Amino acid sequence: MSNDTIIDVKSVSKEFGGLRAVSDCSLSVKRGSITGLIGPNGAGKTTLFNLVAGALVPDSGEIIFGGEDIAGLRPHALFAKGILRTFQIAHEFSHMTALENLMVVPSGQPGENLATNWFRPGAVAGIEHDVRIKALDVIEFLKLGHVRDELAGNLSGGQKKLLELGRTMMVDASLVLLDEVAAGVNRTLLKDLAANIVRMNKELGYTFFVIEHDMDLIGELCDPVIVMAEGAVIAEGTMDEIRANPAIVEAYFGTPVEVG
Numbered sequence: 001m002s003n004d005t006i007i008d009v010k011s012v013s014k015e016f017g018g019l020r021a022v023s024d025c026s027l028s029v030k031r032g033s034i035t036g037l038i039g040p041n042g043a044g045k046t047t048l049f050n051l052v053a054g055a056l057v058p059d060s061g062e063i064i065f066g067g068e069d070i071a072g073l074r075p076h077a078l079f080a081k082g083i084l085r086t087f088q089i090a091h092e093f094s095h096m097t098a099l100e101n102l103m104v105v106p107s108g109q110p111g112e113n114l115a116t117n118w119f120r121p122g123a124v125a126g127i128e129h130d131v132r133i134k135a136l137d138v139i140e141f142l143k144l145g146h147v148r149d150e151l152a153g154n155l156s157g158g159q160k161k162l163l164e165l166g167r168t169m170m171v172d173a174s175l176v177l178l179d180e181v182a183a184g185v186n187r188t189l190l191k192d193l194a195a196n197i198v199r200m201n202k203e204l205g206y207t208f209f210v211i212e213h214d215m216d217l218i219g220e221l222c223d224p225v226i227v228m229a230e231g232a233v234i235a236e237g238t239m240d241e242i243r244a245n246p247a248i249v250e251a252y253f254g255t256p257v258e259v260g
């Protein structure tokens with residue numbers, strides 16, 4: 001694995017009751033890239049993300065991150081290492097404001113620890129102050145200042161997506177996995193979302209691994225793009241290269257028109 005590889009998936013397989021969702025799959029993501037992952041429904045993309053983020057344990061294979069095989073580590077352990085996937089704002093957070101939603105992201109700071117909380121309240125207050133300042137920075141970065149004190153449940157679908165992205169900025173993420181984050185987001189907010197992903201990549205050094213069905217968005221955002229089908233990688237290249245390969249397009253996406 002070269003130094004500029006952030007994650008190296010090596011011959012990973014995962015079966016669900018005889019169905020090989022991910023089948024001897026190997027791929028790597030370059031540090032500092034926005035890498036796309038596309039493929040037909042049921043190709044195994046989400047399963048692969050779940051394996052990388054620790055929600056599932058592979059049957060076989062290795063997932064190398066920072067020189068270590070992280071396959072099978074639990075999500076909180078991977079979160080602490082900076083591997084994050086976004087989740088929809090959970091129901092129980094919808095009655096908290098946008099700002100508060102950022103402030104409750106577990107940070108691995110002593111404030112989370114009950115014992116420290118109990119015995120050293122002064123230390124926690126100091127940390128909370130820092131967390132609030134960080135959350136305000138994130139709100140500003142995402143241009144969500146006008147809805148800062150709005151309940152998360154009242155935000156629009158696209159604003160919620162921005163907030164989900166913002167939650168990854170509250171910790172020192174190095175690899176962020178986005179699974180169809182643009183689904184259901186209108187064109188204008190989609191542009192904001194894409195612009196923020198690019199800014200987080202360029203200005204803050206985040207690496208993104210992005211599953212998307214919107215080929216225009218993938219083409220705009222991602223280089224390279226990895227194509228999965230039936231649990232394994234069938235191609236990798238720029239979106240233009242993939243679009244220009246009629247065999248891939250026809251075999252896995254129906255007609256070239258759908259991808260172009």
Ligand SMILES: Nc1ncnc2c1ncn2[C@@H]1O[C@H](COP(=O)(O)OP(=O)(O)OP(=O)(O)O)[C@@H](O)[C@H]1O
Nearest residue numbers: 016019020021039040041042043044045046047048
């Ligand atoms: N928990 C599960 N139990 C059983 N089968 C599953 C489970 N999760 C996924 N599968 C199956 O594994 C295969 C791959 O599913 P996966 O969700 O990874 O596909 P995907 O590429 O993300 O598809 P989509 O583009 O539709 O989201 C599918 O056949 C799916 O039905």
Ligand SMILES: [Mg+2]
Nearest residue numbers: 045046047179
């Ligand atoms: Mg999926």
